[in-house]
Amino acid sequence: xxxxxxxxxxxxxxxxPETTRYGGNTAGVQVRGSRDTLLILDAGTGIRRLGExxxxxLTRLDILLSHLHLDHxxxxxxxxxxxxxxxxxxxxxxxxxxxxxxTRLARYLSPPLFPVRIRDFQCRLTLHxxxxxxxxxxxxxxxxxxxxxxGATVGYRVTEDGxxxxxxxxxxxxxxxxEFPGEANWTSGFDLARDVDLLIHDA
Numbered sequence: 102x103x104x105x106x107x108x109x110x111x112x113x114x115x116x117x118p119e120t121t122r123y124g125g126n127t128a129g130v131q132v133r134g135s136r137d138t139l140l141i142l143d144a145g146t147g148i149r150r151l152g153e154x155x156x157x158x159l160t161r162l163d164i165l166l167s168h169l170h171l172d173h174x175x176x177x178x179x180x181x182x183x184x185x186x187x188x189x190x191x192x193x194x195x196x197x198x199x200x201x202x203x204t205r206l207a208r209y210l211s212p213p214l215f216p217v218r219i220r221d222f223q224c225r226l227t228l229h230x231x232x233x234x235x236x237x238x239x240x241x242x243x244x245x246x247x248x249x250x251x252g253a254t255v256g257y258r259v260t261e262d263g264x265x266x267x268x269x270x271x272x273x274x275x276x277x278x279x280e281f282p283g284e285a286n287w288t289s290g291f292d293l294a295r296d297v298d299l300l301i302h303d304a
Contacts, residue, residue, distance in 0.1 A: 106124070106129075107130065107148060108126030108129035108143075109124050111128070126145060127145030127176075128145035129176070131151055134261050138241060140164075140238060140241060141164045143164075143165070145172050146176045147176070148180050149179045152179070155181070159188060165194075167270045168194075168253060168271065169206065170271065173270070174206065189227075192206075192229070194206070195230070195247070196230035196253065201228075206219060231243075231257075233246060233255075240261050241260065243260075245257055246293050249273045249290075254272075256269040258297065265297045267299070267300050267301065269303065271303050272290055
């Protein structure tokens with residue numbers, strides 16, 4: 102499993118000398134498996150450069166959105182593979198009890214906020230509510246679980262061959278204490294993060 106950070110900032114992309122070490126782009130993390138399955142965690146401004154750097158022979162990729170705040174989706178419309186007819190793109194996002202993922206994303210990806218609508222993307226696009234039970238993407242096992250943050254938000258645990266990472270982006274764990282079967286004071290995101298090899302967490 103190879104992990105590359107393309108964006109790590111929250112709220113606003115910021116350029117300048119003070120962000121050169123940790124980067125000024127908002128959330129975007131690339132995860133590539135041993136059989137070259139490609140996952141992208143969130144779609145902030147970091148994924149614009151990622152999209153330009155991808156192999157032109159790429160046939161499929163999966164984008165896992167933690168939530169739909171603007172800093173986590175603001176570069177979807179600038180992500181080059183969405184405009185390539187031969188590419189299969191799957192976008193997974195937190196489930197909602199009121200609106201499906203396409204309807205929620207279309208609020209941003211449509212005029213007057215953005216000139217291109219979802220239906221105008223040229224790739225083979227499929228949108229999914231992330232199931233709250235393990236699911237497979239290529240060689241990866243993925244788990245999504247609700248975590249504490251305003252609006253529908255999920256964290257992800259990605260596992261391959263016994264190695265795992267947890268992606269808990271915008272996340273307020275202290276607000277999520279509850280009783281959990283067999284354990285008192287279970288905290289939001291703890292089960293996803295337990296014993297992982299790499300934890301990616303909001304600072």
